[in-house]
Amino acid sequence: MNVFITILKRDLILAIRHRAELLNPMLFFVLVIVLFQLGLRAKPEVLVDFAPAIVWIAALLSALLSLDHMFRSDMEDGALEQMIISTQATSLLVLAKIIAHWIITGLAVTLVGPLLGMMLGLSFDATKILFLTLLIGTPVLSAIGSIGVALTVGLRRGGVILSLLVLPLFVPVLIFASQTVTTYIAGYPIAASISFLIALLVLSLSLAPWATAAALRVSVS
Amino acid sequence: MDNSQTPYADVNIVSARKLSSEKQDRWLFKDISFSIKPGQIFHIQGANGSGKTTLLRILCGLTRSDSGQVMWGDNPIDKQHDQYHTQISYVGHTDGIKQDLTVEENLHVAAVLAQGKQQNNHASNKLANLDATLKQVGLYKKKLTFAHALSAGQRRRLALARCLLSDTSIWILDEPLTALDSQGVALVEELLETHTQRKGIAIVTSHQTLNISGAHYEVLNLS
Numbered sequence: 407m408n409v410f411i412t413i414l415k416r417d418l419i420l421a422i423r424h425r426a427e428l429l430n431p432m433l434f435f436v437l438v439i440v441l442f443q444l445g446l447r448a449k450p451e452v453l454v455d456f457a458p459a460i461v462w463i464a465a466l467l468s469a470l471l472s473l474d475h476m477f478r479s480d481m482e483d484g485a486l487e488q489m490i491i492s493t494q495a496t497s498l499l500v501l502a503k504i505i506a507h508w509i510i511t512g513l514a515v516t517l518v519g520p521l522l523g524m525m526l527g528l529s530f531d532a533t534k535i536l537f538l539t540l541l542i543g544t545p546v547l548s549a550i551g552s553i554g555v556a557l558t559v560g561l562r563r564g565g566v567i568l569s570l571l572v573l574p575l576f577v578p579v580l581i582f583a584s585q586t587v588t589t590y591i592a593g594y595p596i597a598a599s600i601s602f603l604i605a606l607l608v609l610s611l612s613l614a615p616w617a618t619a620a621a622l623r624v625s626v627s
Numbered sequence: 628m629d630n631s632q633t634p635y636a637d638v639n640i641v642s643a644r645k646l647s648s649e650k651q652d653r654w655l656f657k658d659i660s661f662s663i664k665p666g667q668i669f670h671i672q673g674a675n676g677s678g679k680t681t682l683l684r685i686l687c688g689l690t691r692s693d694s695g696q697v698m699w700g701d702n703p704i705d706k707q708h709d710q711y712h713t714q715i716s717y718v719g720h721t722d723g724i725k726q727d728l729t730v731e732e733n734l735h736v737a738a739v740l741a742q743g744k745q746q747n748n749h750a751s752n753k754l755a756n757l758d759a760t761l762k763q764v765g766l767y768k769k770k771l772t773f774a775h776a777l778s779a780g781q782r783r784r785l786a787l788a789r790c791l792l793s794d795t796s797i798w799i800l801d802e803p804l805t806a807l808d809s810q811g812v813a814l815v816e817e818l819l820e821t822h823t824q825r826k827g828i829a830i831v832t833s834h835q836t837l838n839i840s841g842a843h844y845e846v847l848n849l850s
Contacts, residue, residue, distance in 0.1 A: 408742070409739050409740065412735070412736055412739040412740075413736070416725070416728070416732070416736050419727075419728065419732070420725060420727050420728065423727040424727065479725075482721065483721050483722070483723060483724065483725065483726070484719050484720070484721030484722055484723035484724075485724075485725060487689060487719060487721070487723060488717070488723040488737070488740060488789075489740065491688070491689065491712050492740035492741065493709060493713045494740055494742070626689055627684075627689055627691060
């Protein structure tokens with residue numbers, strides 16, 4: 407557990423000392439939503455229909471934007487090799503890095519997303535549900551994303567392949583999360599979709615670290 | 628201190644059996660075999676691009692060879708990865724130092740990662756030993772300095788501090804003397820001398836010759 411906390415702390419300290427890296431995905435998230443609103447110029451009631459999807463697409467893209475940083479610098483300066491030849495379970499180190507990535511990007515999106523949802527015209531209650539979906543869904547993006555990054559980190563220009571690999575896997579999260587909010591607005595029960603999101607969260611957090619650790623071993627060699 | 632003069636707890640022969648590695652349709656080396664006994668320094672020499680680093684990475688278990696096996700004791704390292712990794716410290720071309728962490732923070736992470744290494748009951752000692760290790764490599768005064776403010780030689784010293792801290796019996800060092808001043812070179816030689824006296828194994832690539840008294844020294848030339 408000590409090693410988990412140490413790596414988590416290390417990644418958070420590094421992110422704080424690299425503020426641009428910290429702010430970039432957040433700014434991107436806010437800007438995309440604001441631009442959507444400016445570009446659509448739709449009637450408020452139409453915008454409300456789109457709001458959950460807009461917020462979620464922006465969250466998804468901002469996660470994608472920041473994913474590459476998860477292992478890239480560790481790969482370049484040799485820290486990743488040291489992690490792999492340490493006797494600590496690589497999957498535990500990976501889990502610490504996934505959680506750190508979520509705190510740096512996903513948590514901020516989760517906190518700001520509902521405010522932007524309100525700006526798009528969502529009611530207070532719908533905003534609460536949006537917050538809940540972001541809280542459950544954004545860690546899934548970090549976890550699934552880590553597999554894609556681990557597979558492409560050894561490539562010189564892995565960006566395009568990363569998007570191709572990861573975006574299709576993000577789709578279920580996007581569909582279920584935005585669907586949950588629209589279902590709630592329409593007045594239907596949402597317990598099933600929330601349960602599905604939680605299942606995705608548990609599944610990705612428990613399986614992704616192993617897959618990522620295996621992929622990292624391949625990338626490092 | 629856990630890195631005292633006492634012999635390492637678990638020492639074993641490291642050997643290579645018919646190792647071959649190919650890169651871009653060219654054999655870097657083919658069918659090389661050797662055996663390194665406890666207390667020995669194995670110096671790998673060769674021209675640039677002759678495969679020294681690749682061989683070191685294969686010996687670490689980081690890269691796979693195209694044929695042949697690396698054995699630790701009687702078994703291939705592939706079959707005992709976790710156990711083997713408790714015994715090795717690797718200082719590669721890229722030294723694994725985070726630029727935006729201080730010297731102390733870097734070493735703290737290394738100490739925690741090394742907690743499963745040999746004599747892991749000393750794990751808490753290792754953290755307490757950070758200062759002693761930093762003094763040993765001459766970086767104590769730079770403890771709170773960011774790694775990006777260190778010179779290349781100081782970074783090398785910091786990377787070497789990791790070997791001391793993890794107290795492992797097999798050191799795999801890729802060009803450890805690069806960028807070091809004469810004091811630094813003397814320090815590396817002194818550390819290697821103590822290491823071999825404790826029956827540790829050192830596998831080193833270097834273009835310079837090492838002056839280590841009393842150690843059993845063997846050279847492999849890849850060119």
